[in-house]
Amino acid sequence: MSLSKDIMVKMKEAMKAKDTVALESLRAVKSAILLAQTENGAKEELTEDTELKILQKLVKQRKDSAVLYTEQGRADLAEPELAQAEVISQFLPAQMTEDELKAALTKLISETGASSIKDMGRLMGVASKEFAGKADGKAISVVIKQLLS
Structure with a gap:
């Protein structure tokens, strides 16, 4: 089921349950998705990656x-x-624990050959793409700094 349809189902459930917090949250998600669709043109469906980014942005806000x-x-x-x-x-997909993130980033560091804090920018770019939706950018940054120091 697409995210938009899933949101609508959850909104109906929240309305029936009179859950104002959930309803307000889901309306914000629906609004953000509709805004993104109209920005790209009404004919285009949003990709799953774009929808994930929208959700991550809303949670971060x-x-x-x-x-x-x-x-x-x-x-x-x-x-x-x-x-x-x-x-x-x-x-959102299940978030990685700190231990899982450390293990994955250690492997990524060895694959890319990063050795110092100077390589952090390049490593952040690769890690952000690889762990999109699974880990927060701030958490990735903190762990990379620990591992490269």
Whole structure:
């Protein structure tokens, strides 16, 4: 089932259950997908990769907002943002654990021949493509820095 159809099914379930957090989150996803489709022309269907990027962007926005609200002492505003991020994350593939990411990046470093922090840019490009949807860019960056230092 395509992501758009899956979102619509979940929206109907959220409406029936009167789950306002889920409904608001799903409406945001639907809106972002419709915006992306109209940007590329109404005739084109979005690729799965593009849909993943949209979902990752929405989750990242919610988490960043929650961090800002928490820093400002506004837990009442941070909680809904985190709840929405959780709902949107359901549509993303399972995220890699830190150990899995370290193992995969160690293998990638040996394959590419990266040896110093100077190779980080090249390695980030390869890793970002390979682990798209499975790991956050910030997490990849942190692990690469640890392994190359």
